[in-house]
Amino acid sequence: MLKVYHNLIKNKRLKEDRAIENLLRVRPVRSLSGVINVSVLTKPYTCPGTCTFCPKEENIPKSYLSGEPAVERAKRLKYDPYIQVKKRIDVLESTGHNAEKIDLRVIGGTWSYYNTKYKIWFVKRCFDACNEIEYKKEPYSNKTIKELFKELEKAQKLNESTRYRIIGLSFETRPDFINEKEVFEMRRLGATKIEIGVQSVYNNILKKTKRGHDVNATIKATRLLKNAGFKVSYQIMLNLPLSNIEKDLNMARELFKNEKFKPDYLKIYPCALVRSSELYKDYKKGNYKPYTERELIDLIKSIKKEVPYYTRIERIIRDIPAPLIVEGGAKTSNLRQIIDREIQKENWKCKCIRCREIRAQKQDKDIKMFRENYLAQSQNEIFLSFEDNKRNHLYSVLRLRITPNMAMIREVHTYGESKKIKEKGEVQHKGFGKALISEAEKITKQEFNINKIYVISGVGVRDYYRKLGYRLENYYMVKDL
Numbered sequence: 001m002l003k004v005y006h007n008l009i010k011n012k013r014l015k016e017d018r019a020i021e022n023l024l025r026v027r028p029v030r031s032l033s034g035v036i037n038v039s040v041l042t043k044p045y046t047c048p049g050t051c052t053f054c055p056k057e058e059n060i061p062k063s064y065l066s067g068e069p070a071v072e073r074a075k076r077l078k079y080d081p082y083i084q085v086k087k088r089i090d091v092l093e094s095t096g097h098n099a100e101k102i103d104l105r106v107i108g109g110t111w112s113y114y115n116t117k118y119k120i121w122f123v124k125r126c127f128d129a130c131n132e133i134e135y136k137k138e139p140y141s142n143k144t145i146k147e148l149f150k151e152l153e154k155a156q157k158l159n160e161s162t163r164y165r166i167i168g169l170s171f172e173t174r175p176d177f178i179n180e181k182e183v184f185e186m187r188r189l190g191a192t193k194i195e196i197g198v199q200s201v202y203n204n205i206l207k208k209t210k211r212g213h214d215v216n217a218t219i220k221a222t223r224l225l226k227n228a229g230f231k232v233s234y235q236i237m238l239n240l241p242l243s244n245i246e247k248d249l250n251m252a253r254e255l256f257k258n259e260k261f262k263p264d265y266l267k268i269y270p271c272a273l274v275r276s277s278e279l280y281k282d283y284k285k286g287n288y289k290p291y292t293e294r295e296l297i298d299l300i301k302s303i304k305k306e307v308p309y310y311t312r313i314e315r316i317i318r319d320i321p322a323p324l325i326v327e328g329g330a331k332t333s334n335l336r337q338i339i340d341r342e343i344q345k346e347n348w349k350c351k352c353i354r355c356r357e358i359r360a361q362k363q364d365k366d367i368k369m370f371r372e373n374y375l376a377q378s379q380n381e382i383f384l385s386f387e388d389n390k391r392n393h394l395y396s397v398l399r400l401r402i403t404p405n406m407a408m409i410r411e412v413h414t415y416g417e418s419k420k421i422k423e424k425g426e427v428q429h430k431g432f433g434k435a436l437i438s439e440a441e442k443i444t445k446q447e448f449n450i451n452k453i454y455v456i457s458g459v460g461v462r463d464y465y466r467k468l469g470y471r472l473e474n475y476y477m478v479k480d481l
């Protein structure tokens with residue numbers, strides 16, 4: 001119906017009517033965070049990991065399962081990055097969403113383990129799809145890395161002014177694969193956020209599950225990534241062997257309070273017991289027991305009670321189809337909704353970013369700027385935000401990191417419905433972002449006496465910063481103050 005409606009407007013047989021458009025739009029929540037999320041899967045590969053909790057399926061990227069919606073989509077499209085992106089844009093637009101601002105998430109296990117040529121080609125093909133370049137098969141193995149980077153940079157340049165812009169790009173990888181070289185390459189590819197599989201902060205658990213790295217790898221990766229301006233997302237697992245409810249809660253406290261960690265984003269994945277994992281053998285022998293639904297709900301609620309204002313709990317469960325899970329609370333796929341309902345009944349609020357983002361609600365009368373200062377990896381982090389007086393509704397956030405003699409804006413995000421880039425939105429484009437950036441510039445110059453500020457900017461947002469006096473320098477947008 002929406003397609004018919006759009007055609008009628010295109011042919012000038014009907015006048016545009018927002019009420020009709022909103023009514024016909026499917027699942028409006030998808031675009032409420034201001035941007036559209038698009039996930040693309042890399043091809044199946046031989047994972048370097050041996051984690052006992054991990055499913056082992058043929059022809060599926062490690063740690064993923066057939067039946068997961070994103071995996072099924074990618075499989076049908078033979079993991080072709082161009083077609084995956086193109087299809088998602090088409091589907092979102094045909095269901096009434098504005099897909100012009102794309103937050104691209106590359107998933108599939110350990111990004112850093114793929115060969116460099118594949119990585120550059122993969123990202124370039126995602127840009128090609130957004131740039132509406134006509135599809136053709138494009139082999140990459142006969143080209144040099146230098147040539148491939150040149151092609152990618154051309155595609156990125158094009159994306160600065162095209163219709164579908166990649167405003168954020170994230171990769172997921174293992175913390176022990178993060179080093180200076182990898183960090184630089186990720187920036188060159190255009191990444192703005194890195195998800196690392198932390199799983200646990202306890203070495204005995206990491207060892208028992210054959211994770212292959214210790215907690216120091218996580219600490220080091222967090223430092224390198226944040227110093228380079230990346231937003232850092234942790235994936236942690238509850239209910240791993242040798243852990244228990246108390247230990248899991250302590251881990252969350254450690255993440256939020258210990259300055260060695262302090263992730264910007266957090267994904268909580270309760271260990272899901274699947275038959276193809278090594279853990280299943282332990283379970284059969286009686287050496288492992290999944291938490292019940294009740295235990296899991298209470299644990300996640302306790303974790304939410306500890307979350308600071310500057311962390312966003314992105315997920316609390318993986319998209320694994322229930323029939324694949326042997327037993328336990330991880331089978332409950334609507335865990336988040338159940339938890340939200342209970343929290344509402346108990347009359348308290350999760351302080352995390354996600355739970356406070358302004359969505360379709362009416363805008364508050366009094367909105368003011370808040371500032372939180374904290375230390376992370378021994379550096380100053382300043383979190384600026386526009387919120388209502390009670391701090392229940394979040395309109396816009398900015399993360400500023402000050403390392404010795406360097407100021408780096410790691411994130412600027414305004415919430416609300418995703419609007420076309422030139423259209424004036426209800427919340428977006430009201431100048432919140434601009435006001436936060438100018439405050440960050442002021443803090444940098446006046447409080448820290450630093451005369452230059454960097455922004456890790458998605459390729460599709462470079463133009464926005466240019467208008468604010470920034471220029472591109474070594475893959476960052478910079479401005480002299």
Ligand SMILES: [Zn+2]
Pocket residue numbers: 304313350351352353354355356
């Ligand atoms: Zn929350």
